[in-house]
Amino acid sequence: MAQEVHGFETEVSKLLNLLAKSLYSNKEVFLRELVSNASDAIDKLRFLSITKPELTADDPIFAIRVKADETVGTLTISDNGVGMTLEEAKAHLGTIAKSGTEEFMKGLSGDEKKDSQLIGQFGVGFYSSFIVADRVTVISRSVNAKPEEAVRWESEGTGTYTCENVTKESRGTDIILHLKEEEKNFLGNWVLRDAITKYSDHISTPVWVWEKDMPVADKKNDDTETIDTYSWKQVNDARALWTIPPKDVTEDQYKAFYKHITHDYDDPLTWTHNRVEGELEYTNLLYIPENAPWDLYTREKQHGLKLFVQRVFIMDDAEQFLPNYLRFVRGLVDTADLPLNVSRELLQESRITQKLCKALTKRTLDMVAKLAKDKEKYTKFWKEFGAVMKEGPVEDYSNREAILKLLRFASTKNDSPIENVSLEAYVERMPEKQTKIYYLTASTYDAAVGSPYLETFKKKGIEVLLMTSRIDEWMMQSIHEFDGMEFVPVTADDLKLGGMADKEEEKKREEKAEESKGLVARIKDALGERVEDVRVTSRLVDSPSCVIAKNDQMMTAQMHRMLEAAGQTVPEDKFVLEINPEHPLIQKAAAETDPTRFKKWSDFILSQAMLADQGALKDPNAFVKLLNELMLH
Numbered sequence: 001m002a003q004e005v006h007g008f009e010t011e012v013s014k015l016l017n018l019l020a021k022s023l024y025s026n027k028e029v030f031l032r033e034l035v036s037n038a039s040d041a042i043d044k045l046r047f048l049s050i051t052k053p054e055l056t057a058d059d060p061i062f063a064i065r066v067k068a069d070e071t072v073g074t075l076t077i078s079d080n081g082v083g084m085t086l087e088e089a090k091a092h093l094g095t096i097a098k099s100g101t102e103e104f105m106k107g108l109s110g111d112e113k114k115d116s117q118l119i120g121q122f123g124v125g126f127y128s129s130f131i132v133a134d135r136v137t138v139i140s141r142s143v144n145a146k147p148e149e150a151v152r153w154e155s156e157g158t159g160t161y162t163c164e165n166v167t168k169e170s171r172g173t174d175i176i177l178h179l180k181e182e183e184k185n186f187l188g189n190w191v192l193r194d195a196i197t198k199y200s201d202h203i204s205t206p207v208w209v210w211e212k213d214m215p216v217a218d219k220k221n222d223d224t225e226t227i228d229t230y231s232w233k234q235v236n237d238a239r240a241l242w243t244i245p246p247k248d249v250t251e252d253q254y255k256a257f258y259k260h261i262t263h264d265y266d267d268p269l270t271w272t273h274n275r276v277e278g279e280l281e282y283t284n285l286l287y288i289p290e291n292a293p294w295d296l297y298t299r300e301k302q303h304g305l306k307l308f309v310q311r312v313f314i315m316d317d318a319e320q321f322l323p324n325y326l327r328f329v330r331g332l333v334d335t336a337d338l339p340l341n342v343s344r345e346l347l348q349e350s351r352i353t354q355k356l357c358k359a360l361t362k363r364t365l366d367m368v369a370k371l372a373k374d375k376e377k378y379t380k381f382w383k384e385f386g387a388v389m390k391e392g393p394v395e396d397y398s399n400r401e402a403i404l405k406l407l408r409f410a411s412t413k414n415d416s417p418i419e420n421v422s423l424e425a426y427v428e429r430m431p432e433k434q435t436k437i438y439y440l441t442a443s444t445y446d447a448a449v450g451s452p453y454l455e456t457f458k459k460k461g462i463e464v465l466l467m468t469s470r471i472d473e474w475m476m477q478s479i480h481e482f483d484g485m486e487f488v489p490v491t492a493d494d495l496k497l498g499g500m501a502d503k504e505e506e507k508k509r510e511e512k513a514e515e516s517k518g519l520v521a522r523i524k525d526a527l528g529e530r531v532e533d534v535r536v537t538s539r540l541v542d543s544p545s546c547v548i549a550k551n552d553q554m555m556t557a558q559m560h561r562m563l564e565a566a567g568q569t570v571p572e573d574k575f576v577l578e579i580n581p582e583h584p585l586i587q588k589a590a591a592e593t594d595p596t597r598f599k600k601w602s603d604f605i606l607s608q609a610m611l612a613d614q615g616a617l618k619d620p621n622a623f624v625k626l627l628n629e630l631m632l633h
C-alpha cells in the first residue's frame with residue numbers, strides 16, 4: 001500500500017497549535033500520558049486474553065519499554081499491548097473521539113502548569129507528544145493482525161499525518177519521539193529515569209528503561225577507553241497499590257495513585273481503602289477530589305469507578321457501584337465475586353452488583369462523615385459537591401438519615417452565605433420549647449436575609465435555615481423531618497410555633513385583629529379577586545405587609561420561577577395578604593377616606609409584599625407609577 005496523507009480533524013489541529021504555543025512548563029507530562037496509554041493497551045489485551053489465551057501465547061509477558069537513543073535523538077516508548085490496525089490508528093490518532101477538546105480549551109486557565117495537567121483528563125493525552133517532539137512516528141501491530149499488516153503513522157504535528165502498511169514482527173506499539181533540539185535533555189539517564197519513575201509507579205505492568213550501566217573503574221589501566229554498556233532496568237514495582245495492606249501504604253503513595261488514575265493535578269481531599277472478606281469479597285479504594293470536574297453535571301458523561309475482577313482491569317466508569325448523587329467519587333473496586341467476562345449489561349442485573357453498591361455507598365457516606373469532622377476541609381467539600389449531595393435524600397431513601405446529617409445550610413445564626421450549619425447543630429442549639437426546624441427558601445442569599453418572614457423569628461431568637469440554591473426547594477419537597485422534628489417553611493400558613501407562641505402576644509394580636517376588622521374588610525373589598533384572603537399578621541414586626549401561600553401544596557416562588565424558566569405554563573398562585581396594623585404605612589392607609597385613593601393604597605400594600613416575596617412583579621411599571629402617585633399626594 002502506498003503512503004496516504006491525511007489532514008487532521010479541525011479540533012486536533014487547533015489543539016496541536018495550542019500545545020505548540022503554550023504549555024512550556026512541566027513538559028514531562030507527555031511521559032505520563034504515553035506510559036498510561038501503553039498501560040491501557042496492555043490492560044485491554046490482558047482482558048481479551050482471558051477468553052482467548054492464544055492471543056498472547058507467543059509473547060506472554062507484558063512489558064512497557066522506554067529507550068533513549070542519543071545518537072539520533074529519539075525516545076521510544078514500546079508496549080506489547082493490543083496495538084492498532086491502520087484504520088484504528090487513523091481513527092484514534094487523527095480525530096478526537098470524545099467531545100473533550102472544546103471543554104479542554106474552555107478549561108484552560110492560562111496557568112501553564114495547570115493546563116498541561118488537563119490534557120490527560122480530556123482524552124487527548126497522545127498529542128502531548130508534540131510538546132517535546134517535532135516529529136512522532138507510531139509503529140503498531142494489532143493483536144489481530146499479521147506481521148505484514150502493521151501500520152506506520154507519522155506526523156510533525158502541523159496540519160497533516162501520513163500512514164502506510166509496514167511489517168512489524170511483534171505485536172503492540174512503538175511510539176517514537178523525535179525530540180526537539182531543546183528537549184534533548186530527556187535522553188539523559190537521570191532526567192528520564194526521574195520522570196519515568198514518577199509516572200510509572202502505579203502502573204501494574206513492569207516498566208523497563210534502557211540504561212547506561214555504571215562504569216566500572218579499571219584499576220589496571222586508567223588509559224583504556226571505557227566502553228559504555230547498557231541494560232534494561234525495571235523502574236517500578238508493578239504492584240497494584242490497592243492490593244497492599246492499607247497500613248503499608250503512605251499518604252504520598254495514595255495521593256500519587258489518585259493522580260495516576262484521575263489525571264487530576266490536585267491532591268485528593270480524602271480517601272478510604274478497605275479490604276473486605278466475608279459474604280462479599282472486595283477491595284475498594286475511593287477518593288474524594290478537591291475540585292469538582294467540569295462534567296459533573298453533564299448528563300451524557302458516565303461517572304463511575306474502575307472495576308477490576310481479581311486484579312484484572314475490566315472497565316472504566318462502572319456506574320453501577322455508587323448512586324448518582326455520589327458521582328463525584330473516584331477510585332476503584334476489585335472483587336472476586338463477579339465473573340471476569342462481566343459486561344455492563346450483566347452488571348446492571350447482577351445481585352452482587354447491588355450488594356456491592358450498597359456496601360460502597362455506606363463506605364462513601366462514612367468517609368464523608370469522617371471528613372465532616374474537619375471543618376475547613378468540609379466547607380471546601382461542601383462548596384464543590386454540596387449541590388450534588390442534596391440529591392441524596394431524594395434519591396437514596398434507605399440512607400436518608402445519614403445523608404441529612406451530612407447536609408449543610410446557611411442560617412440566620414451566621415453572618416455569611418457559607419453553608420456550614422448542620423441539622424444536628426441546629427437541633428442542638430434550639431430553645432427548649434422549639435420542636436420544629438424552620439427554613440426559608442429564596443432566590444438569593446440577600447433576598448433571604450432581608451425577608452420580612454424572618455422578623456418574628458428574629459424577635460424570638462429562633463434560628464432559621466436559609467436555602468438559596470435551586471435544588472433546595474426540590475429537596476425540601478421530599479424531606480419532611482429530621483430526628484423526629486418536622487421541617488416548617490417560615491412562609492407557611494400556619495407557623496406551628498407551638499410552645500414558643502407567646503400567650504400575651506397572641507391575645508394582643510387577637511385584640512388588634514378585632515380592632516382592625518373594618519380595615520381588613522375594606523382592603524379585601526378593594527383587592528377583590530386578587531387575593532385569597534386578608535388578615536392581621538402574627539409574624540411581622542418591621543414590615544407593613546407580606547403574602548403567604550395558602551396551603552402547603554402551593555408552589556413557592558422559587559419553584560414557580562424554575563418551572564417558568566423551563567418553559568411551563570404555571571397557574572397564577574393566589575396569596576393571603578397579611579397586614580401589620582401597627583405599621584405607620586398601614587395606619588396611613590387606614591386613615592384614607594377617599595375610595596379611589598384607598599384602592600391605590602391597598603394595591604400598594606399588596607404589590608410591595610409581592611415584590612418582597614417574589615423578587616419581581618408582573619407589571620413593574622404600574623407599580624412605579626402607583627408609588628410615585630402616592631408619594632406626591
Ligand code: ADP
Nearest residue numbers: 037038041083084092093123124125126127173
Ligand atoms: P485516551 O487515552 O484518553 O483515549 P489518548 O489521546 O491518550 O486518549 O489516546 C487516544 C487513543 O489512541 C487511545 O484511546 C487508544 O485507542 C489509542 N492509543 C494510544 N496509544 C496507544 C497504544 N500505545 N496502543 C494502542 N492504542 C493506543
Ligand code: MG
Nearest residue numbers: 033037125126
Ligand atoms: Mg491516554
